[in-house]
Structures are given as C-alpha cells and as structure tokens.
Amino acid sequence: MSLIYEEIELEDMDYDPKEQIYTYPCPCGDNFYILLEDMVDNDEDIATCPSCTLRIRIIYDDGDLPELTEESSDSDEDSDDDTIRRMK
Secondary structure: OOOEEEEEEHHHOEEEOOOOEEEEEOOOOOEEEEEHHHHHHHOOOEEEOOOOOOEEEEEOOHHHOOOOOOOHHHHHHHHHHHHHHHHO
C-alpha cells in the first residue's frame, strides 16, 4: 500500500452531483477520486488516482456530505422495461 501523498479538506475538492463523486487534481495530470457512496456507507476517507500510485486523505465530518441519492440509471431502466412491456 502506498503512503498518503497529502491531506485535503473536503471543501477543496470538486463535487459532481450527477455522478456523486469527489475529485481533486493529481500531480500526474489525472484526478484523485472518491465516490460519495463509499464515504457515506463505508466511512472511506482515501481518494485514489487511477493513473498513478498516489493517494490522498480527505478530511471531513459526516455532516459535510451531501445526501446520497438513487442513481437515475436505475429508474431509466425501469421505465425502459415498462415501455417494452407495453409494446408487446
């Protein structure tokens, strides 16, 4: 396991509400990332970079996190299934 490169405050990270993922620029040119679901469900505080071995620790309180929502793709699949059933 690699060492922690840096500790980052949650408010310094970018958040994509559609993907429910936090990102932060990595020195290698890619981004560190961590899923909101992992932070909420697993108390995860380590973001990884997919292009290198660096990792960062995210400093946050549970109250700082946005609410975890259902993925829209699940509801889209359900509506597609309903449409297919009506066509038969």
